[in-house]
């Protein structure tokens with residue numbers, strides 16, 4: 563996540579969408595302000611994947627995803643993939659050896675922080691993922707399972723960040739290729755086009 567290619571744009575504690583911003587990491591200019599929420603759906607238009615991010619130490623941030631940001635994904639593509647990501651697990655992780663779930667999936671990368679109180683569990687994120695499917699009227703059996711699409715990360719330590727992006731990219735590339743194959747061709751084959759009708763003056767009409 564050096565910001566030069568695909569950047570996680572986060573207009574407000576809560577939502578992340580893929581956003582290509584050349585020239586490096588930039589802060590969202592919308593800053594989550596109410597009057598700019600229309601722009602949020604603009605970012606999502608035609609999106610093949612949306613990453614919705616909350617703070618595991620801040621229960622309200624998960625509620626906001628549901629109450630304020632889910633609607634912004636209405637303009638995403640019909641077969642858009644959704645990932646739900648609880649960030650900042652480093653703040654609430656137990657010290658190594660104490661056991662516990664601690665964000666799961668990547669015990670090799672222990673976080674540095676302690677003392678935070680984790681307010682949102684992975685199960686809460688999975689329940690939210692299921693709400694997304696309901697909202698989108700998607701059948702659970704037609705989409706990746708909640709266990710595959712819910713992550714707990716630390717942007718600070720890097721925990722599960724590669725896993726998140728690799729998982730989403732592996733899933734989204736076939737979706738994009740399928741969309742392109744189904745889209746009308748963007749080029750005209752002039753060799754197979756019929757010759758233009760001739761006008762009296764000899765010019766093409």
Ligand SMILES: Nc1nc2c(ncn2[C@@H]2O[C@H](COP(=O)(O)OP(=O)(O)OP(=O)(O)O)[C@@H](O)[C@H]2O)c(=O)[nH]1
Nearest residue numbers: 572574575576649650651652653715716717718719
């Ligand atoms: N400890 C820790 N801090 C983080 C993490 N991710 C971001 N931060 C810090 O959280 C603060 C806000 O980060 P931003 O990327 O600006 O996120 P935001 O959505 O604008 O703001 P917040 O909702 O406050 O996170 C910055 O000080 C970041 O350094 C993380 O995984 N762990």
